[in-house]
Amino acid sequence: MSGSAPSPASAFLVTNTPSPSAVFSGSSVQEDAVASTTQPAAVSSTQSNPGPPVTSISSSGPQASIAQDQPSSMPTGQPSTTANAPPSSPSALNQSTQVASSNASDPARPLIMAYYPDWAADTYPPEKIDFGRLDWIDFAFAVPDGKFDMQWDGSDDAPELLTRLVTAAHASGTKVKLSVGGWTGSKYFSKAVGNDTARGTLADNIVALYDKYNLDGIDIDWEYPGQDGNDGNTVDPLDSQNFLTFLQLLRTGLPPGAKITAAVQDVPFADTDGNPMRDVSDFARVLDWVLLMNYDTWGSSSTPGPNAPLADSCGNSTQTANSAEAALTAWTSAGFPAAQLALGVPSYGYISKSSVSSLRTRSQHTDIRRGHRHRHRRRGEDRDPGLARERRQLFEMPGSTLAEVAAPDSVRASGSPPYEGVVVKDEDGKTSGGQIQFRELVAQGALEYVSDAEAARANASSSAPTRLELGGAEIRSLYAGWSGFVRMWDACSSTPFLRSPGAQQVVTYDDPLSLGLKAAFVRQTGMRGVNIFDVTGDTDQWDLVDALRMGLGLVSVD
DSSP states (O other): OTTSOOOTTGGGBOOOOSSTTOOEESOOOOBTTBOOSSOOEEOOTTOOOOOSOOOOOOSSSTTSOOOOOOOOOOOOSOOOOOOOOOOSSSOTTTTTEEEOOTTOOOTTSOEEEEEEEGGGTTTSOGGGSOGGGOSEEEEEEEEEOTTSOEEESSOTTHHHHHHHHHHHHHHTTOEEEEEEEOTTSOTTHHHHTSSHHHHHHHHHHHHHHHHHTTOSEEEEEOSOTTSOOSTTOOOOTTHHHHHHHHHHHHHHHSOTTOEEEEEEOSSOOBOTTSSBOSOOHHHHHHOSEEEEOOOOSSOSOSSOOOSSOSOOTTSOOSOTTOSHHHHHHHHHHTTOOGGGEEEEEESEEEEEEOOOSSOOOTTOOOOOOOOOOOOOOOTTOOOOOOOOSOOOOOEEOOOOOOOOOOOOOOSOOTTSSOOOSOOOOOTTSOSSSSEEEHHHHHHTTSEEEOOHHHHHHHHTTTTOOOEEEETTEEEEOOEEEOTTOEEEEETTTTEEEEEETTTTEEEEOOOHHHHHHHHHHHHHTTOOEEEEEOGGGSOTTOHHHHHHHHHHTOEEEO
16 A cells, blocks of 8 residues: 555554554554564544545435434544543443443444344343443344245244343344344345245245344345355355345335345455446445445464454455455445445454464465354353453553563473463364354453553563554553463454464454454444444453444543
């Protein structure tokens, strides 16, 4: 991006600098105790990155018009020198900040949403959700079968679970959509929308579920129209055209106030030639918004890459189309308004057997197969969803610059005694090749919630940032690598990763800092909001959701 104006995402990229709260653009990958050779250019306070034009949208359908607030200006990249003392309350959300209601009726305010999977109910009942923090819940998944009837993904008690979810959510003013499909539930979509009779059957069955469970909307998660997804999926060149016809039919069958959304890739739907459609404006007329599934960009690999890049800041990604910034550009260029685009963000990461100290770049050409493989936990697992740690402060007023402190000896040198640190495992007990939730990284000991000074000390060797200033307040990522793991920062994608040479593991994931950056990007570019997959991956203290709320401007500072 040299020689051009900063991209919308570049203003949010955090790099290694003397002040961890500074925000810069155009950085490169951070490695262990090695400063980048590319000097980041500070974003001038006079530069303007308004993002794509903001188009009016509807509070009860895309046709009605409302005024969308222009996004607020974001940090200029200058380090904070304010030295306000942090609030004395143990919870900054309770005293030093005002938490705007997540159920506010203002349709111009960005939305915060989350998926709730039915297979998680044994360890994470719906009543555990703090609905006051969320506008919408997507219940995942209902699945069309070969006769286009609706089945449930995950458990036989999904109907009872959905009833409980809707009851609890509505009591708090939170709305619920039913998500139809998913990675393993898209096998019959192509046939189900392929002719008028099939479309009518599928639409009628979805409307019946909407009415039966007192829902507020329907989310179609077809992975993917006109493209291969999971093995066994039927694909037809006319899928996208038929999908549009189906959505128009579904719109006529649902009440006027019902929301219809879709979960989509970072690029528009496939055209008849297999390439992304150049004009998806007809979809924007029938869908209230779409969710850009900006995760699973890279999975597990000996040379892993970021799970959910904010941008290709360094211009060296082999998957240049797969980032939040690229997705926004691709969809708006094809006629889909930014105000009808929501950004999908993950609460999970990937475990790789690797000892690399930087993430994959363009020079490493072996791409893995990409797919939005939502984590599919089996029911009945014996997992404790609680985290045994004392709640400490996440959101604080700006404080003094952190002192430089020597890094801990968290990794054993060659020839030292056998490795005694943590080896993280996925839900199947595997030490590589699978997904792991953020809460599990904490529960298994790879991440530890620490004090401000401890966070600075633990991240000193990798120059990983611990603070992000947003509108006079700070998001602090006080989760440090622990028990043999070191928290690293990939400034090209604005995401963290954990590495443990002793365990021979690298974990690519998102934390409060990287999610706060993504939410700030959504806010400035006028997007509809964020949706996290899934709500069960957050901590009991809602560290990830609260960071998203901060980035969206839903937490105000006195």
